[in-house]
Amino acid sequence: MKALVWHGKEDVRYDTVTDPSIENPRDAIIKVTSCAICGSDLHLFHNLIPAMLPGDILGHESMGEVVEVGSDAKGSLKVGDRVVIPFTIQCGECEQCRKGNFSVCRRTNRKAELADKAFGHHTAGLFGYTHLTGGYPGGQAEYLRVPFADTTHIKVPDGIEDEKLLFLSDILPTGWQAAVQADIQPGDTVAVWGCGPVGQMTIRSAILLGAEQVIAIDHLPERLSMAEAAGAITINFEEESVIARLNELTGGEGPHKCIDAVGAEAHVSMGQPDTILDRAKQMLLAENDRPHVLREMIYACRVAGVISIIGVYTGLVDKVPMGQAMNKGLTFRMAQAHVPRWTDDLLRMIEDGRIDPSFVITHKVDLSAGPEMYRTFRDKSDSCIKVMLRP
Amino acid sequence: MPLTNVTGIARSEGDPRVERKGPSSLTGPDRLARALGWFSIGLGIAELVAPGRIARTLGLEGKEGLIRAYGVREIASAVPTLSVDKQVGLASRIGGDALDLGTLALALRSDNPKRDNAAIATALVVGITLLDLFAYFGTKSVHSREPGSGRDYSDRSGLPRGAQASRGLARKDFDIPADYRAEGRVAHAVPERAA
Known part of the structure; x- marks a missing residue:
């Protein structure tokens, strides 16, 4: 598949990478229909956030269609479901998830030992971010493996375009x-x-x-x-x-x-x-x-x-x-946003027309234009405020 | 072995791996600036470590302290050149090139037995200066934001019912959760105490 891959400071490439596969019964794979470049991606672009590694796939704002579901996620997801993926990965069961503090989930950071050393106590796993938050491949790609998929998704209805829903993944709840x-x-x-x-x-x-x-x-x-x-x-x-x-x-x-x-x-x-x-x-x-x-x-x-x-x-x-x-x-x-805590309220407000988050999109391009768009967004040229990418 | 293969050890089995690299966000001038930054570090270390040898090669005996200072300057220029603010570093390098050329002019005097070496060094510095200028103007052109280029987005409210009609609209079915209240807990207690 194609993906935007971090290779070093200011070096993001449109690479060909292997497809993700189910690793855990709670995983699911989604075919990404839309994704976006976030302001915090620029901190990675500038190599300000430690523990990025060449070969890391970027992106933590994505949505798409479920194409494969692990056995333990089948109760809450099925092939064909339309979902927005929160940038925070949450188990839904730990002490912090039960309090609604999803961005500090105790169980989803697969590199918790490393993060404990940096932060004192680790935070949740995040998509397309540093290895301090698990080093999970991100969603600026054609396909995304979603760990803990039974709890890490927002089901969204058909009939509302991606532009209005995509930002439930991050910037709207943030x-x-x-x-x-x-x-x-x-x-x-x-x-x-x-x-x-x-x-x-x-x-x-x-x-x-x-x-x-x-x-x-x-x-x-x-x-x-x-x-x-x-x-x-x-x-x-x-x-x-x-x-x-x-x-x-x-x-x-x-x-x-x-x-x-x-x-x-x-x-x-x-x-x-x-x-x-x-x-x-x-x-x-x-x-x-x-x-x-x-x-x-x-x-x-x-x-x-x-x-x-x-x-x-x-x-x-x-x-x-x-x-x-x-x-x-x-x-x-x-805090980093506890995304799922707010998404029911926000989805309702989108559905009944109180807010339309698509206003912020200034650039809508193919995923292949991603490397150039990282530059455009960082340089704030062409009046760029938000880039939406279509794989 | 590509670096992305080495970093693969930090990934799990199901994580995607890079098969073929594609186009990069780095432009030609960015890459040149990066190369010049690393060159600056190399030259700076050489000037710091072996100023005597450089002075003897160029017939600039007695200028070892100056060469060492130039080494510090090279490294100081390299830091911003290798950063995202590369134009600051490149401007500093161009200023440094002028200083280098001025110093080498002293070594081009006719009574210097190492005059030929100084001439070669001068030609090299002129070449590097041209690369610095190319990188400076190249990065400026690639990354510049044209003054007065801001588009007018005043028709993008994102509030379909209008800004004024939207004020407080979330309150009809949303209250700030108790664990997010910052003011209320204190304010409620005050009137009773005052009474």
Whole structure:
């Protein structure tokens, strides 16, 4: 089959690989009908996340049709079922799965020993990601083996196009969780840093949850225009001071809820001098991430406010003002999205027309164009915000 | 043996393996930049480890400290050249090339018995400078985002009922789960205590 394969930093190739096969009675194989490139794939593209190996198949946003089912998954899946595959692999039985904390499932990370050393305690297995999360082959491919398939799928109805359903795999529940873990209440002012695909979903989620005022922060005009389309007030951080404008919009008190949809790779510019130092440290392997947004959120947030972190961080960060955070009494919530916890609610909202996630797709191409699209998406050229791939 | 075969030991039996490599996301200028970055490291180490030998070969005796400093500069340029910010590294390399050519000009004086070696070195540095310039402008052209190119997506709300009508629409059948509440638990207790 064909697949997008990681070969090293900035080196993704459209390779011919062997077909996946059932390994475990709980496995299933799906024929991928649609998949997408995620912002966190760019962290892999940049080799910022450790423990990637040449030959790893990328992709954790995919959907398709079931073509083969292991004996133990037959009770919940059958050949021909149309499914979206969550980026988190969950057993559905462990202590954390039973609590709804699917992204920290205790049983699906097949390289748990390695991950224990890196994280202290391992997290769930993820598709198309580092070997710290199991090194499972991803879904930017013609076929995908789904481990723990009886619990790792979202059945979706016929009659709704892939474009509207595909993002149940990641960015829609991720943006939704960003808003939910900020505990958005009607009347709140919510500031969202980063208007990439997850930021865009977060903005819509905040509106749907009743935020009075949503403020979107970025510097790319196309992303800001997409944020405005959902009713957000926008701040272009290259043209105005984020702190001054946030204070102006909130009577000097700051937003109630601040959401980081940027994570490890904050934009580097002279206007944000801390990012230059962070970038230099990253090159020297003295720091993993550029936590500019985290610093700014802590400073900007209203006292006793909530900081929600959904942008991916990869490791060590420097100069995070914990004194400000502690003295202001801020609450921090963060996690990789616990996808299946939210997908019933989100599928219902798609079906009854409260949200249509397809708005975010700016590029729809054949899987063979994947390597070029990684470049386009990373360079933010051609106003690219979200790439959907068809195998 | 291809690297992807070696890394196969980290995979399970049913995992797909690479059979044939296809087109890459790396462009020609990216590959050239990478090669120049590794060249920088090699040259930098040579300048750090054997400055005396280089000085004698070029007739630049007494400049060993300067050659060692250039070694540090080469390695410092290599770090960004090998990173995703390769244009920063390549610009730094081009500046370094100018310094190298200026220094080699001293060795081209007529009374230098190693003048021929210096001439060869100068020709090599000119060649490398051209490669640096090609890589710099090549990567800039391949990875640039045209200024003012942002498309207008203001018709893409994703909220079929409109932004204003969608405000709070999820609340009709969704409440923030108890384990995700951040404010309520504290706020509910306050009025009783104040009373």
